[in-house]
Amino acid sequence: MIEKITSHTFTGLFKSKSIQNFIFLITIQASNIVITLISMPLLIQGIGVDQFGLVNLSLSVIILANILVGFGYNLSGPREVAIYQNDKETLSQIVSNIVFSKVLMALLATLGIVVSIFGLNMFKEYQWILLFSVLLLFSEATLPLWFFQGMEKMKLISIANIFSKLLYLMGIVLFIHAPESAKWVNFIMGASGLGINILLLLYIHFMLEIRFYKPKFVQLFSSLKDNGLFFLSNIATHISVNGGLIVLSFFATAEILGMFSLAERISMVLRMFPSMVIHSIYPNATKLLKEDLGQFVVFLRKAYFSTMIVALFVSLTTFALAPFIIQLLAKTRFEESVIYLRILAFIPFLACLNIANVVIFLGRDQKELMFRSSWILLLFMLPVCFLLSYYFGGIGLCYGLLSTELVVLLICTVLNLMKNRDIIRAFWKGGI
Structure with missing residues (x-):
């Protein structure tokens, strides 16, 4: 797989419209x-x-x-x-x-x-x-x-x-x-x-x-x-991704909230990565899916596995540099923030595992599957994060947020196997 990825010339890589889209999306977020x-x-x-x-x-x-x-x-x-x-x-x-x-x-x-x-x-x-x-x-x-x-x-x-x-x-x-x-x-x-x-x-x-x-x-x-189902999906996703701090506020002191908030903000910036990848590749993926399923599978596999390698590197680097990152942003070393960040560092990688599922949903305009997956996730996230925050505080919430990424991957995979078995089989076999 690494040989396939590195076989592309550097110049050719940047001629890809999907890569250009991704770079410009990063530029927008970085400037913000x-x-x-x-x-x-x-x-x-x-x-x-x-x-x-x-x-x-x-x-x-x-x-x-x-x-x-x-x-x-x-x-x-x-x-x-x-x-x-x-x-x-x-x-x-x-x-x-x-x-x-x-x-x-x-x-x-x-x-x-x-x-x-x-x-x-x-x-x-x-x-x-x-x-x-x-x-x-x-x-x-x-x-x-x-x-x-x-x-x-x-x-x-x-x-x-x-x-x-x-x-x-x-x-x-x-x-x-x-x-x-x-x-x-x-x-x-x-x-x-x-x-x-x-x-x-x-x-x-x-x-x-x-x-x-x-x-x-x-x-x-x-x-x-x-677009109603997409709207409702966005509401559920927003709460699932950004609602952790609100959940923790019921059980933690202001000091704990501050230290968790510091780590969460960093992880939320990193979590933009899979979202930007999806928005970069899915316009072209949609066209390919409509015209040629084989080309769609080849394109999605390249994008997916390349993203996984980058995401794993980002998560591992964040885990290793967590003390330095917290020190740089807070001007002091908060040990609890370091612990939180090291757990939350793997959220971008876990979120990237679901990229292929989401692109397939979007490519086939399956709003109802997006709706189901997002609201099932919310129904899982709220009670689990409340329980883990109640018993284990900020660390419990961190593991609760990690578990939501794994659960949404499971939900979306099951839905794709039910509704898009032809694409899923072709994707994991490497072709039609």
Whole structure:
């Protein structure tokens, strides 16, 4: 297997659209992380620690609302675009339906936040900060990342993302100098993203000759209905992956939560790796599956086993360097954080084991299988993590999170054997 992987020339490897997609997705995530690290001390100095916490709390609410805005189009959109890359008429219908559907969801989410603030008097400490943050919902709604993923042309949007983040950073430097300006922080982020996204949509319209239609209500409803299972799957997956800290908060002290949170944040950054691989390869995988099952199997095997080698290296390296990583980020050595990180270091590797299953689900547009697997996982994750956290604290939660990755692998494999036995057999045999 290693010989097959290394037999590709270095230049040829980077000519692969899937590899290019992956590199540009990494560029997007890396720029987001770097800008966050640069902006944090500027914001703390400008608005103070307390207001900084409220800004981040508002951002957390918006991130949850963005699951509604995205409505699963991050999964279905690239597939549809990949299939109809050369059919501009159909592509115009797809793009119009998705953009208008996401904008509609952003309007509904905004209405929900406004009613919560002024009707139910919720979010008392940060109502105005949250209200000014709703522009981020429309930034998410107009972000055409799914389109460029499907077209396998990620270069432009990665550059646009970097430019957007630089505009945000410039806005902080120019306008955020006092605690009362805290409400403008997320607004500036949303305005920067929305402005760049509108330019990208104009590029799609004028340069790529994709027309924007005003969809009929029936079309919008049909599009949202088709994506409902993906939306529900995203909710369950989000809770399963990101709900660990909330579970631990019922049983642990603030000190333990802090040390676990430090290790978990590192593992969550690493866990982006399998997700980025899936988003990079599945547009091309979808086309191959539709045209030639044999070529699809060859492509998926190469991507899968190459990813496994990289993921294992990343997990082992994180395990070995855990003390150094914690020391570097915390400026002191928290032994418990080191223990947590060494356990959680293997989450990216275990998550990568499931890449082939997920790509097959997406390639065949099997929303119901995604829905089943994600909600069965959630029903397993919550009680198991609660029990292990109750009896063993942070270490118990770490093992609970590891077990969820193994269980979702088992669930997805069983579902694939039931519904996609032909592909699974071909995949493990190495061909049809």
